[in-house]
Amino acid sequence: xxxxxxxxxxxxxxxxxxxxxxxxxxxxxxxxxxxxxxxxxxxxxxxxxxxxxxxxxxxxxxxxxxxxxxxxxxxxxxxxxxxxxxxxxxxxxxxxxxxxxxxxxxxxxxxxxxxxxxxxxxxxxxxxxxxxxxxxxxxxxxxxxxxxxxxxxxxxxxxxxxxxxxxxxxxxxxxxxxxxxxxxxxxxxxxxxxxxxxxxxxxxxxxxxxxxxxxxxxxxxxxxxxxxxxxxxxxxxxxx
Amino acid sequence: xxxxxxxxxxxxxxxxxxxxxxxxxxxxxxxxxxxxxxxxxxxxxxxxxxxxxxxxxxxxxxxxxxxxxxxxxxxxxxxxxxxxxxxxxxxxxxxxxxxxxxxxxxxxxxxxxxxxxxxxxxxxxxxxxxxxxxxxxxxxxxxxxxxxxxxxxxxxxxxxxxxxxxxxxxxxxxxxxxxxxxxxxxxxxxxxxxxxxxxxxxxxxxxxxxxxxxxxxxxxxxxxxxxxxxxxxxxxxxxxxxxxxxxxxxxxxxxxxxxxxxxxxxxxxxxxxxxxxxxxxxxxxxxxxxxxxxxxxxxxxxxxxxxxxxxxxxxxxxxxxxxxxxxxxxxxxxxxxxxxxxxxxxxxxxxxxxxxxxxxxxxxxxxxxxxxxxxxxxxxxxxxxxxxxxxxxxxxxxxxxxxxxxxxxxxxxxxxxxxxxxxxxxxxxxxxxxxxxxxxxxxxxxxxxxxxxxxxxxxxxxxxxxxxxxxxxxxxxxxxxxxxxxxxxxxxxxxxxxxxxxxxxxxxxxxxxxxxxxxxxxxxxxxxxxxxxxxxxxxxxxxxxxxxxxxxxxxxxxxxxxxxxxxxxxxxxxxxxxxxxxxxxxxxxxxxxxxxxxxxxxxxxxxxxxxxx
Numbered sequence: 001x002x003x004x005x006x007x008x009x010x011x012x013x014x015x016x017x018x019x020x021x022x023x024x025x026x027x028x029x030x031x032x033x034x035x036x037x038x039x040x041x042x043x044x045x046x047x048x049x050x051x052x053x054x055x056x057x058x059x060x061x062x063x064x065x066x067x068x069x070x071x072x073x074x075x076x077x078x079x080x081x082x083x084x085x086x087x088x089x090x091x092x093x094x095x096x097x098x099x100x101x102x103x104x105x106x107x108x109x110x111x112x113x114x115x116x117x118x119x120x121x122x123x124x125x126x127x128x129x130x131x132x133x134x135x136x137x138x139x140x141x142x143x144x145x146x147x148x149x150x151x152x153x154x155x156x157x158x159x160x161x162x163x164x165x166x167x168x169x170x171x172x173x174x175x176x177x178x179x180x181x182x183x184x185x186x187x188x189x190x191x192x193x194x195x196x197x198x199x200x201x202x203x204x205x206x207x208x209x210x211x212x213x214x215x216x217x218x219x220x221x222x223x224x225x226x227x228x229x230x231x232x233x234x235x236x237x238x239x240x
Numbered sequence: 241x242x243x244x245x246x247x248x249x250x251x252x253x254x255x256x257x258x259x260x261x262x263x264x265x266x267x268x269x270x271x272x273x274x275x276x277x278x279x280x281x282x283x284x285x286x287x288x289x290x291x292x293x294x295x296x297x298x299x300x301x302x303x304x305x306x307x308x309x310x311x312x313x314x315x316x317x318x319x320x321x322x323x324x325x326x327x328x329x330x331x332x333x334x335x336x337x338x339x340x341x342x343x344x345x346x347x348x349x350x351x352x353x354x355x356x357x358x359x360x361x362x363x364x365x366x367x368x369x370x371x372x373x374x375x376x377x378x379x380x381x382x383x384x385x386x387x388x389x390x391x392x393x394x395x396x397x398x399x400x401x402x403x404x405x406x407x408x409x410x411x412x413x414x415x416x417x418x419x420x421x422x423x424x425x426x427x428x429x430x431x432x433x434x435x436x437x438x439x440x441x442x443x444x445x446x447x448x449x450x451x452x453x454x455x456x457x458x459x460x461x462x463x464x465x466x467x468x469x470x471x472x473x474x475x476x477x478x479x480x481x482x483x484x485x486x487x488x489x490x491x492x493x494x495x496x497x498x499x500x501x502x503x504x505x506x507x508x509x510x511x512x513x514x515x516x517x518x519x520x521x522x523x524x525x526x527x528x529x530x531x532x533x534x535x536x537x538x539x540x541x542x543x544x545x546x547x548x549x550x551x552x553x554x555x556x557x558x559x560x561x562x563x564x565x566x567x568x569x570x571x572x573x574x575x576x577x578x579x580x581x582x583x584x585x586x587x588x589x590x591x592x593x594x595x596x597x598x599x600x601x602x603x604x605x606x607x608x609x610x611x612x613x614x615x616x617x618x619x620x621x622x623x624x625x626x627x628x629x630x631x632x633x634x635x636x637x638x639x640x641x642x643x644x645x646x647x648x649x650x651x652x653x654x655x656x657x658x659x660x661x662x663x664x665x666x667x668x669x670x671x672x673x674x675x676x677x678x679x680x681x682x683x684x685x686x687x688x689x690x691x692x693x694x695x696x697x698x699x700x701x702x703x704x705x706x707x708x709x710x711x712x713x714x715x716x717x718x719x720x721x722x723x724x725x726x727x728x729x730x731x732x733x734x735x736x737x738x739x740x741x742x743x744x745x746x747x748x749x750x751x752x753x754x755x756x757x758x759x760x761x762x763x764x765x766x767x768x769x770x771x772x773x774x775x776x777x778x779x780x781x782x783x784x785x786x787x788x789x790x791x792x793x794x795x796x797x798x799x800x801x802x803x804x805x806x807x808x809x810x811x812x813x814x815x816x817x818x819x820x821x822x823x824x825x826x827x828x829x830x831x832x833x834x835x836x837x838x839x840x841x842x843x844x845x846x847x848x849x850x851x852x853x
Contacts, residue, residue, distance in 0.1 A: 014629050014633065016633035016637065017629070017632055017633045017636060019633075019637070020633060020636035020639075020640050021636065023640045023643075023644075024636070024639075024640050024643065027640075027643055027644070027645070058625075084624070084625075084628065088687070105628055105629075105632045106628060106631050106632035106634075106635045106636070106663075106664075106667050107632070107635075107636070108635055108636065108639050108660070109636060109639040109640060109643060112636075194689055194690075194691075195689070195690040195691070195723060195837070195838055198690070198692060198695065198723070201695075202692050202694060202695070202719075211715065212694060212698075212719065213694045213698050213701075213717045214698055214701050214713075214715060215698050219698075219699075219702065220696070220698055220699045221699075222695075222696060222699040222728045222729055222732045223687070223728050
C-alpha cells in the first residue's frame with residue numbers, strides 16, 4: 001500500500017450512507033471527498049484528482065452509466081459502483097461502460113473494504129512488472145511457456161480454453177461481463193454466444209477447480225459475468 | 241330461383257325443391273334463392289356478381305310443342321358466353337314418385353275459394369254489363385270484362401284469372417253477341433273478338449298475377465332486411481347481456497313466430513341454462529353438442545331432427561359464444577334456406593353483440609388492472625428504495641461502530657453487532673417481500689438463458705457460505721447434466737432461500753446435501769438435510785405466504801422465503817415440494833423442465849480463433 005493518504009471521491013446522495021462509507025474508509029487511512037450529485041462530482045474530480053471513485057448508480061441528477069462512459073474518455077481512474085439488488089442490467093451496463101467493480105446495497109464494511117482493497121491491489125499489480133508465472137491453489141500457469149500445471153502435471157487445455165484463462169488472469173479480481181469476455185476472447189459478442197462461453201467456463205472449472213460446483217478461483221457473478229480471483233480468502237465476500 | 245312459377249307449383253313439389261336445396265347445403269354447398277322472373281337472366285347476373293365460372297343445369301326437356309323456345313342452357317349461353325355450362329340428367333322417376341303421395345295442401349283449398357270468387361265476379365260483371373248494354377256499344381262491354389279479369393288477377397292470382405278469362409268470354413258470347421242467349425255466333429268477326437279478348441285477358445291476368453307475386457316477394461325481402469337492420473341497430477346499442485337476450489327473443493319471435501331461449505357459455509365452455517323464464521323445452525345435451533361442434537342441431541338439421549327445438553350456435557369471430565334455442569310453430573319453414581339464412585344471420589348478429597359486450601367488460605377490467613398494477617409498481621419501487629436506503633445506512637453504521645477507536649466495551653460491541661444483524665434480517669425480509677410482490681404482480685420478466693446448473697449452485701453456495709460455516713455441505717452434481725434455461729438471479733434466490741432455511745432450522749454440524757438428477761423431461765434439484773425435519777403435515781403449508789413450519793418459534797422469519805421459491809420455480813414452469821429426507825431431516829425438491837438446449841456445435845464457436853478438438 002502507498003504511504004501517503006490516497007484521495008477518494010464518494011458520489012452518493014444519501015447523507016447517512018456517505019457518512020458511514022466515509023467513516024469506514026477514513027479509518028482505513030483514506031482521504032474522502034464527497035459529492036452529492038454528478039454535477040458536483042465533475043468539479044471534485046477536476047480539483048481533487050482522486051485515486052478512486054465510488055459512484056452510486058441511482059443519483060437524481062443523471063445517468064451514472066453515461067457518467068462512467070464520459071469519464072473513460074479521458075481517465076482510467078478506477079470506479080466502484082453501488083447498485084441496488086436485482087438490477088443486474090444496471091450493473092452490466094456500468095461494467096461494460098468501464099466500471100471496475102460493483103457493490104450491492106445493502107453492503108457491510110467488510111465487503112466495502114474488500115472491494116476497495118482488491119481494486120487498488122490490481123492497480124498496483126498492473127503497475128508492477130508483468131509476472132510470467134502465476135500460482136493459485138494447486139494450479140500453476142506459466143505465461144511465458146504457455147503451459148498450465150496442476151499438482152505438477154501438465155494440463156491439456158485447448159487454445160480457446162487457454163486464451164480464456166489468460167484473459168481472466170489478465171483481469172484478475174475484476175468482474176468481467178459476458179460481453180467483455182466474448183469480445184476479449186472470441187472477438188465478438190452476441191447474446192446467442194453466451195451458452196458457448198458458459199460451456200468453456202464449465203470446462204475450465206472442471207480442469208482447474210478441485211470442486212467445480214464450489215469454485216474457489218473461477219467465480220460466477222450471477223446474472224453479470226465471471227470473476228477470477230487468485231486469493232480466495234482475502235477476496236471472500238461476506239454477505240447477508 | 242324464386243320465380244312466379246314457383247308459387248304455382250303444388251306444395252309437394254315445392255317441398256321437394258326445398259329438400260334438394262337442403263341436401264346440397266348438407267353436402268357443403270352454398271345455396272341461394274334468387275328472385276326474378278327470367279331464370280336465365282337472373283342466373284347469369286348472379287354468376288357474374290359472384291365470379292362463378294360454371295353453371296350446371298338439369299337437361300332441358302325437349303319441347304315438342306314449342307320447338308322455337310330455346311332451353312335454359314341455350315339462353316344462358318347466349319347471354320353469357322364466358323360461362324361453362326354443364327347439363328346433367330334429370331331424375332324424373334323419383335320426382336313422379338314423390339309427387340304421387342303429395343298431400344292435398346291447405347293452399348289449394350284457399351285457391352278454390354279464389355275460383356269461386358272469380359266466378360262470382362264474372363256473374364256480377366255480366367249483370368252490370370247487361371244493365372249497361374242498351375247504352376254502350378259491344379266493344380265497350382268487352383272492356384268491362386277485361387277489367388274484371390285484370391282485377392281478379394290482381395286480387396286472386398293467376399288461376400282464378402284464367403278461369404275468369406274463359407268465363408267472361410263465354411258470358412260475352414252467350415249474353416251479348418247476337419244471337420243473344422246462345423253460343424252461336426252470326427257474325428264471323430266476333431270470333432276474332434273472342435280470340436283477342438281471351439288472349440288479352442290471359443296475358444294481362446298473367447302479368448298482373450306475376451307482378452303481384454313479385455311485389456309480395458319484394459315485400460317479404462324488405463321485411464327480412466328491415467328486421468335485420470333494426471335488430472343490428474338495437475344490438476349495437478345493447479350494453480348488457482340481458483338486453484341482448486331480450487332483443488334476440490323479440491326479433492326472432494317476431495320474424496319466425498317462434499319461441500326463443502338464449503344460452504350463453506361460461507369461460508369453461510359450459511352452457512348456462514336459464515332456469516325459470518324459458519318457455520322453450522331446452523335439451524341440455526343437444527344444446528351443448530351444437531355449441532361444442534359450432535354446428536346447428538335439432539329440428540330441421542341433420543343432427544337429431546326429431547327434437548322440436550332448433551339449436552343454432554352463436555359463432556362470433558373469436559369463439560362460439562353460446563347457443564340460440566328456437567322452437568318454431570312448425571318445422572316446415574326451417575327447411576326454407578332463406579329462412580334458415582335469416583336465422584343464421586340473426587345468430588351471427590347476436591353472437592357479435594355478445595362478443596362485443598364481453599370485450600367491453602374485458603377492456604374495463606383491464607383498465608382497472610393496469611391502474612392497480614401501476615399503483616402497486618410505484619408503491620413497490622418506492623418501498624424498495626425507501627426501505628433499503630436506511631437499512632443500508634443502518635447496517636453500515638452499526639458495523640462502523642465496531643471499528644471505531646477507542647474500541648467499544650464487550651457489551652457495547654454486542655449491541656452494535658445485534659443492531660447490524662437485525663438490520664440485515666430486516667433487509668432479507670424486505671427483499672423477500674418485494675420479490676414476492678414483484679413476482680405476484682407479474683412485473684418480473686424472466687431473463688432466461690441456457691446455462692449449467694453448476695454455476696448457479698456455486699454462486700448460491702458462495703453467498704450462503706457465511707451462514708453454513710458450521711454445517712457439512714455436500715454437493716453431488718453430475719458434470720454431464722445438460723444446460724437448463726432459467727433466470728440465474730432468481731434461481732439463485734431459490735437455492736439461497738432453501739439453504740438459509742436449512743441453516744436456520746438445523747443444528748450446527750448437520751449435513752446439508754445438494755444434488756440433481758435427470759427425471760424424464762425434468763431435472764430434479766434436491767436439497768436435504770439431517771436436521772429435525774418438517775413438522776408432520778406441513779409439507780404443503782410451508783409454501784404458503786406467511787406460513788412457517790413452527791408457529792411462534794424462536795427462529796426469526798415470517799415465512800416468505802419458500803413462498804418466493806415456489807413463485808420463482810413456477811414461473812419457470814417447474815414445481816417444488818417438500819418431503820422427508822433419507823438423511824432424517826427435510827428434503828426440498830424442485831423440478832425444472834429440460835427443454836431443448838441450443839446446439840453448441842464446436843465448429844460454430846464464434847470468432848476467428850476456433851477450438852480444434
